[in-house]
Amino acid sequence: MISEEENNIVHYDVKVINAYKSYGVNKIINGLNMNVASGSIYGLLGPSGCGKSTLLQCILGSIALDSGSINLKVQSLSDVGYMPQDLCLDGKLNIKETLAYYGALHKMSEKNIVTRIKELKNILSLPDLDTYIENLSGGQSRRVSLGITLFHDPEVVILDEPTVGLDSLLREQIWVEFRKMVEQHKTTIIITTHYIEEANQANCVGLMRNGVLVEEGLPRDIIANNHSNSLESAFLKICYKRQEDNLIHNEHCVQNREVITTEAKHNNNKLMKSSTNMDLDRIKVLIKKNVRTMFRDYAFLFTMLILPIIQTFAICNAIGTNINDLAIAFQNDEIDFSDCRRNNIDGCVFNNKNNQTISCDILNHLASLYTLNDMKDRNIDELILKKSNNIAFIHFPKNYSIQFFKFFDDHENYNIESQVSVNLTKYNSLYTNRLLIDLTNTMNHVAENILNSCSKNPRALSIPVKLTVVSGVDVKSYTDCIISIFIVMGTFYFPCIFSLTITLTDKMEGIISRSMFSGVTIAEVVMSLFCIMNVLLILQMAIPLFMAYVLYGRPIIITNGLVAYTVLMILVGWTGFFFGIISACISSSTLAAIYAVNGFNFCQAILAGAAWPVEGQFPLLQFVSELCPIRIAGNIMNNISLRGWTWEHPMVVASILKMLIYNVMLSLIVFILVKFKKDAWIKK
Numbered sequence: 001m002i003s004e005e006e007n008n009i010v011h012y013d014v015k016v017i018n019a020y021k022s023y024g025v026n027k028i029i030n031g032l033n034m035n036v037a038s039g040s041i042y043g044l045l046g047p048s049g050c051g052k053s054t055l056l057q058c059i060l061g062s063i064a065l066d067s068g069s070i071n072l073k074v075q076s077l078s079d080v081g082y083m084p085q086d087l088c089l090d091g092k093l094n095i096k097e098t099l100a101y102y103g104a105l106h107k108m109s110e111k112n113i114v115t116r117i118k119e120l121k122n123i124l125s126l127p128d129l130d131t132y133i134e135n136l137s138g139g140q141s142r143r144v145s146l147g148i149t150l151f152h153d154p155e156v157v158i159l160d161e162p163t164v165g166l167d168s169l170l171r172e173q174i175w176v177e178f179r180k181m182v183e184q185h186k187t188t189i190i191i192t193t194h195y196i197e198e199a200n201q202a203n204c205v206g207l208m209r210n211g212v213l214v215e216e217g218l219p220r221d222i223i224a225n226n227h228s229n230s231l232e233s234a235f236l237k238i239c240y241k242r243q244e245d246n247l248i249h250n251e252h253c254v255q256n257r258e259v260i261t262t263e264a265k266h267n268n269n270k271l272m273k274s275s276t277n278m279d280l281d282r283i284k285v286l287i288k289k290n291v292r293t294m295f296r297d298y299a300f301l302f303t304m305l306i307l308p309i310i311q312t313f314a315i316c317n318a319i320g321t322n323i324n325d326l327a328i329a330f331q332n333d334e335i336d337f338s339d340c341r342r343n344n345i346d347g348c349v350f351n352n353k354n355n356q357t358i359s360c361d362i363l364n365h366l367a368s369l370y371t372l373n374d375m376k377d378r379n380i381d382e383l384i385l386k387k388s389n390n391i392a393f394i395h396f397p398k399n400y401s402i403q404f405f406k407f408f409d410d411h412e413n414y415n416i417e418s419q420v421s422v423n424l425t426k427y428n429s430l431y432t433n434r435l436l437i438d439l440t441n442t443m444n445h446v447a448e449n450i451l452n453s454c455s456k457n458p459r460a461l462s463i464p465v466k467l468t469v470v471s472g473v474d475v476k477s478y479t480d481c482i483i484s485i486f487i488v489m490g491t492f493y494f495p496c497i498f499s500l501t502i503t504l505t506d507k508m509e510g511i512i513s514r515s516m517f518s519g520v521t522i523a524e525v526v527m528s529l530f531c532i533m534n535v536l537l538i539l540q541m542a543i544p545l546f547m548a549y550v551l552y553g554r555p556i557i558i559t560n561g562l563v564a565y566t567v568l569m570i571l572v573g574w575t576g577f578f579f580g581i582i583s584a585c586i587s588s589s590t591l592a593a594i595y596a597v598n599g600f601n602f603c604q605a606i607l608a609g610a611a612w613p614v615e616g617q618f619p620l621l622q623f624v625s626e627l628c629p630i631r632i633a634g635n636i637m638n639n640i641s642l643r644g645w646t647w648e649h650p651m652v653v654a655s656i657l658k659m660l661i662y663n664v665m666l667s668l669i670v671f672i673l674v675k676f677k678k679d680a681w682i683k684k
């Protein structure tokens, strides 16, 4: 038989003892004591910004107290249900999937999940369960959020303004449910609310002001003690009185009963501790949820799967190709250019000098390389160059061919005034260099034709150098030389953007912290993303490789070095992934993080030699370039594919080792952030 003394003993599920918490100089909790009896509803009231949410988060252990202690009777997070003030819901899931996700995190069976979804649909008047969260009204989303909190039937329920935005009828229904939970299941509920009158239904209310509870008691006692007719007016009186007295004291809810402090099995720091533990089932649940949301985000899918195709297409078509669309202005005083088309060198030009027009030969050859614009008025040449797209102006004097032959026959008496003049625009060094090479080649070509026409050895004019390729594949364009750098750029960039955007979005939307309240560890979040990333990485590697080497036929030497090539790509992908995770962890703004990562990748690509050879950089910059993962891997991948380097080459082994070291270092940083910087994964 229970004695009267035992009957008076109150057991507490939550005890806050002399708690202090400051943000900088702002003291938010200032020596607060609070006792929440088991199997009761505790209404925590107070003006906006007084620290109610902070106190709840300290109770849950997501924020650490500066001093004081919080004792919770519950054993683990699975015994607690927390509804944050923000919704923290994933818009790309529907109601059923959302509830099932949290049910699965709490390791509920499929059958229980289905039954519980039906129950909560009735209790919370949820709309059609297939409706996506992003299509719900504010009040409907809040009910789903409450549903998540109650889903696993926790012993202690902590609710931060659960009834905001709900109509009075629904609020009433929900309070009836709270009372039922307390009576039937002995659930303990702590609830903050702005609707003071609904707190009348609580077993105990506490009024928080200036970091302490200024009043705590049964609602009807507080009303009676303050000679008021409602809880709201009673609290107003208390606030005025406190302002006058400037007195802060804390009286306990049940003063005439003996208080037994429940043994502190878990304090706030242990309940939601940073953990590197991993549970395979939870990782599977996280993977399922992330894959589901990814496949519903078309912009994300486009970035992950279509953008690599577009990028490779752009690289293969827009870099290192022949520049065919350049224009040259010319004036030919020797012959009208329209007559040139009929003009061919006929017989040996030295025997038939007067009929030959060498300018035609030169212009016809240039016409196969450039767009030629015939200018009749030489005086406007300056204007032509400034106002048009012509990169040069070429002028042939009247007696050009005669003098040209003289150049061969009688070099001493050659009239220098009669040579072709070329006026260059020098705003683009690439164009200028190209034109100079083309002019030299053209003149050589014409000279060879002339010598051929007279049955003379054309090699008489060429320089005495013999060129032979001794190693490496025969590259045809600049793209061939740097294609591996571009491929590896994408292999770094896409996993980086993948891990950054998913982690940061889930962090900023509170989905990570909400999942953590359901037992998920950050290590599990990272591992689930790592698994998905590896599948995506296979596609992101295969797409550019197939396009570059199969579709566009870029040169490649097939050796066993290609295995090292693949290993390097995978290691670069992992580096990008870890880099994205770390960036997401230390960033507090999604846009800033994306800009920073894009900017970093751009610099890295430039330093790695994507635009210009690294050998042209000054020594210190070269040293920095050699530290970039894209350079470490890309350079060796180029050597494997173009020079046939294999596993046996020490540089190949060295670069694989360097990339391994990179991955170990970055994963170590991730480990430290997971283990010791829990706050960094949660939106402040």
Ligand SMILES: Nc1ncnc2c1ncn2[C@@H]1O[C@H](COP(=O)(O)OP(=O)(O)OP(=O)(O)O)[C@@H](O)[C@H]1O
Pocket (backbone or CB within 6 Å): 023, 028, 046, 047, 048, 049, 050, 051, 052, 053, 054, 055, 085, 684
């Ligand atoms: N991470 C933080 N850094 C600095 N100050 C913070 C942080 N979080 C909260 N605060 C400050 O602490 C105070 C208490 O905030 P809290 O959210 O706990 O108030 P509240 O009582 O729940 O308010 P409301 O009823 O409007 O939700 C506020 O002044 C807020 O600006």
